[in-house]
Amino acid sequence: MDRYEGFHEFVRARQQSLMRTAYLLTGNPHLAEDLLQTVLTRVASHWGKLAKGGNPEAYARKALVNQTISWRRRRQVELPGAELPERAEPGRPHDEATVRRLALSQALAKLTPKQRAVIVLRFYEDRSEHETAELMGVSIGTVKSQTSYALSKLRALTPEEVYR
Template sequence: MDRYEGFHEFVRARQQSLMRTAYLLTGNAHLAEDLLQTVLIRVASHWGKLADGGNPEAYARKALVNQSLSWRRRRHVELLGAELPEVAESRQAHDETTVRRLVLLRTLARLTAKQRAVIVLRFYEDCSEHETARLMGVSVGTVKSQTNYALAKLRALTPQEVYR
């Protein structure tokens, strides 16, 4: 039996979803690719245990969050969102939906790493507070407070016209 049996199928099936999560955590396509590659190497090294009754997707998502937080703590990555174009320049070339997305991405980049992870897990991945706490390795109370702080900061930093 191949040690990696099923791993390639897992990657093919979940790669796009995991890549979107990695991008939301990093705010940079190149860093997201590096993050996902790093995590998939870790998943592959534990594939035997994960394939035999583990949950490879949950493990991969938790590893994405942990690795992105680790990179931020070590200042390994540049400021999130630094490569995003100015919204004023984009307003002429893009429709309103694109402008909203750019404003929100730029605003997400100004959150702390934990706040960004909480927002991505709670509202993009649709995880419960308990699931988010488990994935991040923190208490439910921390998830609640970080969500509160992050949403308040997003509301303060995001222009009101984005919500129209």
């Protein structure tokens, strides 16, 4: 029996979803690829245990969050924010949706790693407070407080038009 039996199928089935989460956590497609590769390596090394009775997707998502926080803590990787262009090219006005997306991306980049993780898990992945707490390895109270702080900071950093 192959030690990695089922791993390739797991990666094929969940890679896109995990990549979206990695991108939202890092804000950079290249860092997201590095993050996902690092996490999938870790999942592969624990595959035997995860395949028998664990939850490989939950493990991978928790590892994405933890690795992002770890990178930021060690300042090994600077997670960039989106830069808003100074002005549109002549004859090409900015698309309103694009400007809103860029403003929100820039604001997300200014959140702490835990705040950003909470926003991604709660609002992008539509996870419950309990699921988010479990994935992050924190209490439900921490999820609630980090969500509150993050939303307050986002409101302060972004123009009102973003929430239309």
